[in-house]
Structure formats: structure tokens, C-alpha cells
Amino acid sequence: MRKSLIVYLNGKPIEIVIRNYTAEDIAGMIEIQRVSFPPPFPSDLWWNEEQLMQHITRFPEGALCAEMDGKLIGSMTALRVSEEQLEGNHNWESITSSGYISNHDPHGTTLYVVDLCVVPELRKAGIGKWLMLSMYDVVVHLGLGRLLGGGRMPGYHKVKEEVSAEQYLQGVIEGSFNDPVISFLLRCGRMPVGTMEHYLEDEESRGYAALMEWRNPFLA
Template structure:
């Protein structure tokens, strides 16, 4: 099981104790409230967590069910499952690959940790908690010897540029620093790299239903591949 204790610096410059750990049943109500605050309408309310989904996360793959506490208060969470990913056939929807968030398709023999969700309460943003959660999930990838972390990133800024840019052009503009996107720019700062833009990835008005598949490769597995090739 996972538990990491560290300090972050609040906006007043004071070090504040933080903990990232596996979430459990007593966290569920708080996690649902955080997700509702993070994804207000027009984001579809039916995509917010329900207790059955969270119970599955904690039971089927507890290693991929992480939350962060600040001074003992729940501040955010991140969830994943293991899948077998075929780079030659990357297209999928969020609902297909996550079993609509229920992760009953979790495959312990897979090669990829797939991100189902990451949420940080608005009150705790700008403290770097999303990056801390992401890096903690990278540690899970390394610990389990998986090839990569993978997930589809929303593109919430795209609707403002869709009249002049294709989805692929929008992503390239973000990569080149010409535009900033709340989600894609965050994922790039976390070390994720784009794989493919997927149409119809998620019902998301702001992203015009597009998602950008982005990965983080396990550097230890990559190094091993180089040694084998040599």
C-alpha cells in the first residue's frame, strides 16, 4: 500500500504537512464533493463519481486509488487501472477503457496504468497537488514494473479556437507554447507526452468531445529495452 508524507508551501509561505495515501470508504463522500466542485456544468453530472465506482477502485486496484490530505483534510484524488495497451490500435473512448469508471475490466497482467481521473479541490489549487499526485502514480508504475502511464487529457480551451484550428493543430499550438490549455499544459508540465488526438473520447462540451492521449514511459523499462537492443 502507498503512503507518502511531505510538506508543501502554502500561499503564506508556511510549510504545511501533506500526505498522499490510498483512499478508503470513509473518503468517498469527500471525493464525490471534490469532483462536483472540480467539474461543474456544462460537464455532465452523470460522469461524477458514485459510491459503487469508488468501492470498485478501492477493492479491485487499491494501488491505483490515491488521495492527498492537507493538514488532515481531503484535498484531491487520482485513480487508475491496469490495461493492456496496443500502440498500433490506440483509439478508444474513456467509457470503453475505464468501464465507465467502474474499472471491472482492470487487468493485473496488463502493461499500462491508465488514468481514470485526477481532481484537486479548487481551494487547494496552485499548491502543486496535481503534480504530486501524478508523480506518485509514476512511482506506482515503476513499483509494478509497467511500461507506461497513459490517459486521455481533456482540451477545455479548444472550443475557443475550434473555428480556426483543428484539434490536432490546437494541441500542437499548446506544445509549441503558442497557446495554453488548463489540462494539456498541466500534463506537459508533469512530463506527459502526446500520443494521439481522439475524437469522441468523452462527452465534454468545452473540448468538443476530443481528448488527447498522453503517456509517461517508465524510464527503467525504456533503459532495459535499450540494453536488450544493444
């Protein structure tokens, strides 16, 4: 994949390219993580070279990046999984093989989101949404049934004593709560299919995530 787009930041146009990342982009991919998750975030949780090489070699179609003036500014990664892999409960580590995607199923009918990240200074330019829409293109191009993934609920800790995770998600949908991640996913066309407990170690979300999907509109 490769496409050029114009996005706007503070009213000013910016030309970006969305394409598949390759081995030559590994340093740039790690730099995205470094500036997006500075200390005290542990650096050993950034992408590492081995993980990125697994993405590129196992499923290059699911390895997308955004570039501006030759510099990487965002990325999104996904793998294919089967319905059997999704049976019962799962968490981020189990469904993505801790980010190494070693459980990628080339025959899987669901495209599962591993990660989405945009550098802080450009997060208001809509680049994250364009990466998401580009991953929908991958779903359609490969003839898959849907895109699926767990979304953090960072606003949940503020109301945890008042509502359950399911009630919080419903409140975001109805507009009673505004959650920066879930509201963003809804604006991208993702639809909720439930909540997952112990999905990831995230204090703000209290370990919960909303499972959100986008269905291929060209398949019955």
C-alpha cells in the same frame, strides 16, 4: 503507498499526505467531487459509492488521495489495461468501464488514468502534480511500461475554426497556445502521442482529448 510532503500555497507551507484511499474515505471522495464540480454540473456524474468500491477492491494500488489535516483534498485513480484493449479508437467510457474499472486487467502493462481532481481552493499548491508523480511511482513499483490517459483540451473551442485538434495540440507544445490541462500535463512530464475524437462529452474540448503518456525510464 503513503508519503508526507510540504507544498506551498501563496508562499505558506502546507503539509499533506498522499496515500491509497480506502472504504473509509468514500464520503470524503464524493465531497471532493461535490466542491470541485458544483451545480449546474450534474451530481449523478460525481463518483458514487459503487464506483469507488470497485476502485478499492479491483486495483487499490491505483486509488490515490491527498489529505491535509485529516481531510481529503484531492484524488487520482487509474487501472491497468493491456495493449489489446488500446488497439483502435477508444473513449473514456469504454476504457474505464464508465468509471467502474470492471475491465481492469491485472496483467496489463499500461497504467491508464481514470481521473485526477483537486479541490478548487488548493489547485495552486501543486497537489495535482504530486498526485501525478505519485502515480508514476506506481508505474515503477509495479514494473509497468507506461502511464497513459486522455487529457481534455478546454482551450480548443476558442480556435476550433482556425486549427484542427492535432494542430492545436502541436501549438500548445510549441507555446503558441496555452491550455490549462495540456500545459499542466506537459509540466508533469507527460508526452503527447496523438488526439482522440469523441473521447468525452466536453463542449470546451469539442469532444477531443490529447492522449498523453509517461514512459517508465527504468525499462528498456
